[in-house]
Amino acid sequence: MTKTTGTALFRSYRSLGLVLMSCLALGLLSSCGIYSFTGTNLSPDIKTFTVNNFTMGTAGGPSNLPLLVNEKIKEYFQRNTNLTVVPSGGDLLLEGTITGYDVVPVAPTANDRAGFNRLNVTVQVRFVNNKDETKNFDQAFTFYADFPQDQTLNQNEARLLPPILDQIVQNIFNKSAADW
Numbered sequence: 001m002t003k004t005t006g007t008a009l010f011r012s013y014r015s016l017g018l019v020l021m022s023c024l025a026l027g028l029l030s031s032c033g034i035y036s037f038t039g040t041n042l043s044p045d046i047k048t049f050t051v052n053n054f055t056m057g058t059a060g061g062p063s064n065l066p067l068l069v070n071e072k073i074k075e076y077f078q079r080n081t082n083l084t085v086v087p088s089g090g091d092l093l094l095e096g097t098i099t100g101y102d103v104v105p106v107a108p109t110a111n112d113r114a115g116f117n118r119l120n121v122t123v124q125v126r127f128v129n130n131k132d133e134t135k136n137f138d139q140a141f142t143f144y145a146d147f148p149q150d151q152t153l154n155q156n157e158a159r160l161l162p163p164i165l166d167q168i169v170q171n172i173f174n175k176s177a178a179d180w
Contacts, residue, residue, distance in 0.1 A: 040081050041179040046131055049083045050090030054097060054123070061101030061121070062157070069098065069123060072169045081177060094176065096125040099140065103153050106146065113149060119156070120144045121164050127176045137175065143167040 051073050054066040062068075073094055074085050083092070100122030105114030122142040129135035143164045147156040 040177045042081065042083075042177055043131055046091040046129075047084060048086045048090040049077055049081075049092040049094070050086055050088055051077075052093065052095035054095065057097040057099045057124070058101050060103075061098060062161075065098050065101070068161075068165060069096075069169070072165055073172060076169050076173050077177065080173065091130050092176065093128040093130065094125060094172070096123055098122070099124045100142065105149070116146045116149050117151075117153070118144050118146050119153065119160050119164065121161070121168065123168055123172075125172055127172075129176075135176075135179065139175065141168045141171050141175075143171070 051070050054069045056063070056066050077083055078085060083090075098121070100120055102120045104118050104120060105116075106118045107115030109115050120142060121144070122140050124138070124140045126138045127136060145160040145164050147153075147160060
């Protein structure tokens with residue numbers, strides 16, 4: 001075999017290998033159902049979503065908390081899917097109630113005082129997939145953040161609440177759109 005023939009043969013094997021690896025990668029992605037690189041696992045016939053106004057079902061928390069949750073859910077879905085938000089009748093429906101907004105002491109110290117306080121936020125969410133009712137759920141999502149015992153909630157609320165809500169919204173998204 002000449003050097004030229006060997007080089008040509010090597011190139012054709014290398015090209016064949018690249019084609020086979022590409023086919024294998026595409027096969028793996030398609031065998032896992034409908035998947036997008038944003039992490040959603042939604043059927044292609046789902047085009048719209050509706051977020052009904054969340055309500056306040058607890059005495060604690062800022063009065064605009066339901067509105068904050070609504071807007072964060074809408075923004076997250078719009079940023080991470082190709083779905084269009086509609087005021088009613090969406091293929092997906094999210095609605096819920098803020099059921100918990102509590103400060104609890106944690107990490108007791110030797111003199112029976114809390115080492116720090118924890119802000120817990122709980123949102124009860126009802127999700128309806130109008131294209132596949134097996135995906136429907138009614139579930140509570142809770143997240144928290146800690147702050148020093150010698151400080152008040154008022155001193156920390158503006159700093160703690162956004163990351164708590166971000167995590168809750170991400171968990172709602174993962175359960176509803178990513179099917180985790």
